[in-house]
Amino acid sequence: MTPGTARRAVLRGSLLSGAVLVASACSAGAEEPEETPTPTGTPSTPERVDGAPTLPSGLQESQRTAYRYGEHPRQVSDLWLPEGERRDGLVALVHGGAWQVGTDRSNVDNIVADLVGRGFPVLNLDYRGVDDGGGWTGTFTDVATALDQAAEAADAQGVNAGRTLLLGHSAGGHLAMWAAARRRLPSGAPGADPRVVPVFAGSMSGVLRPTTLAAQDPNVVNVFGGTPEEVDDRYAVGDPSRLVPLGMPVFVLHGTADETVPYSQAQEFTDLAVAAGDQVDLQLMEGASHEDPLFPGERVWGRALDWIEASLG
Numbered sequence: 001m002t003p004g005t006a007r008r009a010v011l012r013g014s015l016l017s018g019a020v021l022v023a024s025a026c027s028a029g030a031e032e033p034e035e036t037p038t039p040t041g042t043p044s045t046p047e048r049v050d051g052a053p054t055l056p057s058g059l060q061e062s063q064r065t066a067y068r069y070g071e072h073p074r075q076v077s078d079l080w081l082p083e084g085e086r087r088d089g090l091v092a093l094v095h096g097g098a099w100q101v102g103t104d105r106s107n108v109d110n111i112v113a114d115l116v117g118r119g120f121p122v123l124n125l126d127y128r129g130v131d132d133g134g135g136w137t138g139t140f141t142d143v144a145t146a147l148d149q150a151a152e153a154a155d156a157q158g159v160n161a162g163r164t165l166l167l168g169h170s171a172g173g174h175l176a177m178w179a180a181a182r183r184r185l186p187s188g189a190p191g192a193d194p195r196v197v198p199v200f201a202g203s204m205s206g207v208l209r210p211t212t213l214a215a216q217d218p219n220v221v222n223v224f225g226g227t228p229e230e231v232d233d234r235y236a237v238g239d240p241s242r243l244v245p246l247g248m249p250v251f252v253l254h255g256t257a258d259e260t261v262p263y264s265q266a267q268e269f270t271d272l273a274v275a276a277g278d279q280v281d282l283q284l285m286e287g288a289s290h291e292d293p294l295f296p297g298e299r300v301w302g303r304a305l306d307w308i309e310a311s312l313g
Contacts, residue, residue, distance in 0.1 A: 063080055063083065065079045070142070072128055074104060075126070079122070079157060089160055090120075090159050095108045095169060096171040100131075123154075164198040167201075167202040167308070170290065174240065178238060190237070204253045204293035208266060211235045214228055241269045241272050267282070281307065288300045
């Protein structure tokens, strides 16, 4: 078993799907799949907290400031700053894990390390999972509050939150794209009236059209607290495909060998977003699995990194 295969074996059981979607050019049609080797409230003032679940490889504790936005252990996010010169902007990451309690922000530590090493300030968001204070509406409002809190955190650290790129994987892809659409939510809806609006949004292996996926994935039903037939009002304000256009460049990345989240989710979202007027960069990668985007130095993550570099410079 190769090191890459071993890493995937460890991750396969813990992920639902965190998708990064990028809306590309102005064509509703997807690019030809490319082969890849198999291998609401107003937030409180940010509070510095001690301790972290893990330390991303190559980073120092001095580069991290943790900001708590609630009493629950998962209501905290880490702002990681590069040593030396910084890029102008902020990458906000949302981890996946089927919206469940078993996966936290350390799931994307490899991505954090890669981005910070390249000079990007990174805000790694965490949130409560289903049956642990999350679900509808806790998971959604946690992500919204954590992202809004970036305004104070970034200001205190001299980071430009006005150039925020929001990216998520799997269930985090869903939450990232939903958070990017918050300004389209009606007043009173969970997450409405955002204080921080990203200028770029992306999803990797993401659940981008939960309304249609609910029939085959009980995790979707769990996070919304019912099926579309039972609680369609929730899907109307929690499904990013029903909130298009997002009004910003979007990146959507999905592997055709994803056995956790079907890549049709990427295509369906892209078709709807482009029809609504969004610019979507859809990247369907032949043979790529659900967790392949989580491994820096390999081709799938490289495609997402190219988009980040081109967007934030």
